[in-house]
Amino acid sequence: MKIDEGLILRLEHLARLQLTPTERQTVQQDLNRILEMVAKLDELSTEGIEPLTYINEEPGDLREDAVAGQADRAAALRLSPDEDGAHFRVPKVIDL
Template structure:
């Protein structure tokens, strides 16, 4: 496949890009290089090669999520500049 100016225009439109004439020529060259590299990769014999899904065979050992309360509500509110019995009080920031 060879990239031409119409293809670059279509891709630029889909990507919502505005390209100058010199930028289009640069993109044509770069995209053709990329496709050339992909053609070389397609020449490699991959028969019998398993697809790579994960980079390592390591298993991620996650801990169980456990709900625990380290401090009480009263302790959390002790240093609050403004609070009621169970909530922090903050200045109103949204108005209608």
């Protein structure tokens, strides 16, 4: 696949860019170089190689979910500058 000027113009439009002719040429050359590097991967033989699913074959150390360090509601509300007995009261931030 080759990147041509038509594709660059379409990408420019979709990305809402305004490129100069020099910038278009540079982008076209850069994208073509990237495609050439990716095409090099096709030259590699992957026959007999299993796809990599995980970096490690062992699962990570899992721990049981446990609630810890929970603040007491009444104690937290006592520290609040404004509360209604069950909730924190804060100034309105979003004006709709």
